[in-house]
Amino acid sequence: MYIVILAGGSGTRFWPLSRKKSPKQLISVFGGKSMLQRTVERVLPLKPKRVIVITNSLQAEETARQLKNYHRSARVDIIEEPVGRNTAPAIGLAASFIARYDPTGIMVVLPADHYIVREEEFQKAVMKGRESALNGYLVTMGVVPTRPETGYGYIEADTALRGPGPFPVRRFVEKPSLEKALNYLDSGNFYWNSGIFIWSVDVILDKILEHMPDLAAALAGLTFNDDIWELKDFNLQIEAIYRVIKGESIDYGVMEKADNVMVIPAQFGWSDVGSWSALPEVIETDSSGNVIIKTKHEINIDSGGCLVCGDEKLVALIGVNEMIVVNTDDALLVCAKDRAQDVKRVVEELENRGLTAYM
């Protein structure tokens, strides 16, 4: 089994803790290890043959630093993309590497910046997905929804054959309206699209050839060194490819069009931790519903539902509700919890004003 971790995200929604050089996957939102490190540790019990981490040049150094201690447990390779082209090229590239070494190897694709509560459940789900992948299916993990979330895409399954799944996928649906999300939640056969995939490399490369011929052609032109894990003149070849291929998600490019997609219902406690306001999903709140991280001491007078990142200071809250406060070395964010999506507007404003030191 080969693990491919997509770690090139440049998310701005955890500003000011996340920055261009240290995006969400490379920071310790919860204290302790970064989300990337947690993602790697989550798959090590699966005893993968290789872990391939795809990142970009801006983040490569920090990515390598964070991963250097895992070489004892598994061979970890880092592939630097010269520029982000969404998930399909990254996945195609990784599949091409793996296929040269192991043409029918099973490849598990994981975003580097998602949170999973119950790791053993996750590992069981992957092993179950592996069975379907061995049978030639493209497998996706569908998270059993717990609320009418309008911020995620959904997967509609054909659950006529009851049981624990996997189920055939009927269709992928875009982020829905609240009304639709409520229907999906009620229906029992809609799942959140987690971006976690399992397939055999020959199957995904076949499907890329079928549905994304341009990408397939670009990948077919790659020439490798004698060491089959190495491209000749890596930078030159990669840059030539990334200059011509267009950015596309694997969901849109392949999954929505393929006829052999199965979904595994997943209940391992998942969150894409898409913004500060999502943290209470993944970090235990105190008895007042506050999440207070990176603090020395806390004093709470009549405050609840807050998220405070305290930069190792004493934090005192008085009569404050549903507020996000994030303190770092050089920046302080105060944001109404229901406005967490607008944190990216701050980063845009920093860009506009040329305040790049804060980005």
Add this chain to the structure above:
Amino acid sequence: MYIVILAGGSGTRFWPLSRKKSPKQLISVFGGKSMLQRTVERVLPLKPKRVIVITNSLQAEETARQLKNYHRSARVDIIEEPVGRNTAPAIGLAASFIARYDPTGIMVVLPADHYIVREEEFQKAVMKGRESALNGYLVTMGVVPTRPETGYGYIEADTALRGPGPFPVRRFVEKPSLEKALNYLDSGNFYWNSGIFIWSVDVILDKILEHMPDLAAALAGLTFNDDIWELKDFNLQIEAIYRVIKGESIDYGVMEKADNVMVIPAQFGWSDVGSWSALPEVIETDSSGNVIIKTKHEINIDSGGCLVCGDEKLVALIGVNEMIVVNTDDALLVCAKDRAQDVKRVVEELENRGLTAYM
């Protein structure tokens, strides 16, 4: 003219910017000079013969440090009280010093931690008060109220003789209910009690003898060095006095009982800056009604009525209204603006938990 500045306050309401060793009068709430320094600079144009600053041992060193550059403009003496005993003993002590040098000297008493917008108006009011003081009156500054404030004491004047005042004082009244405060505001002859007094030292010492005989007796026992500004064995004598005299305000001890009190209506833009929420009275707000101090840069998305002290960081606000956020080296306060009075509860909690480093 002799200026006596009462600078022994240990206010906790500007925590975490103010601390035990650096209370409100010694910090730079507005950026730049401290409130004590501003108070001294405000009186220098009056060309006082001496400025006497009364503080306590905990704050004496920092007080001396902040005042050392003013000696070029006026002789500044610092008197250390061993323990706070409210305003009457401090005022009696200062009057005793001055009286030995200049038995009918005019003494102006000023709190060190009040804010005054129009300094020339203030200086004119003091000169007007001096006239009445020369005529044997105890003069107090009464701030013309601009709102039905329930946090201040009031002074009722006899304004039968119209004109700009001074007016005879009918009575001092405690902090009123909102209903009473509204009546006071309408009446036109009620003023906020500013704690600013002007009198001749022989008059105030006479009145202390009349209304506070215990304090007068203690003061009468003081023995001076040849240098009439120096007590013999200062610490021993002061500690002996402060051990026996009881704490009392000059308002309660003398002013409310004396029959020769006049009030000068004052309109120089005054605030006692009693809590964080009072800052917008004295610092200009931006176009969104925010006061943002000690910041490098500000980004405001749909936020207003906030007070942010940014510890020289970039501050970003998103959808935040009527909030106080104060960031220091070691502490972060987030407080609803209408709960600013509860900041002192945080300091109590620090005391209870033994977190003295933050006090």
